[in-house]
Amino acid sequence: MNFRTVYKVHSALTYGGIFMMIAGVFASQLDLGDIVYFLEGCGFTVAVIGVVFGKIFYKCPYCKSRLKLTESNPDYCPKCGKKLKDL
Numbered sequence: 001m002n003f004r005t006v007y008k009v010h011s012a013l014t015y016g017g018i019f020m021m022i023a024g025v026f027a028s029q030l031d032l033g034d035i036v037y038f039l040e041g042c043g044f045t046v047a048v049i050g051v052v053f054g055k056i057f058y059k060c061p062y063c064k065s066r067l068k069l070t071e072s073n074p075d076y077c078p079k080c081g082k083k084l085k086d087l
């Protein structure tokens with residue numbers, strides 16, 4: 001899997017999970033019952049999976065060192081210095 005694809009999956013899971021937790025907060029305000037626990041529980045789980053997924057698989061394709069999750073689109077690998085921009 002391409003490191004950019006990994007980043008997209010990581011972002012989708014992490015932000016999707018956070019979005020579900022926020023939806024859970026609104027659901028609790030509206031007194032929607034059990035769906036609140038579902039949204040909070042699933043949202044938290046999905047967000048954690050997203051972060052762990054990124055931590056494990058977001059790597060430089062050359063030297064396999066981990067890239068920073070705060071940098072979505074690095075031009076160069078901070079470790080080996082190879083160009084990642086046009087990959």
Ligand SMILES: [Zn+2]
Pocket residue numbers: 060061062063064065077078079080081082
């Ligand atoms: Zn590298």
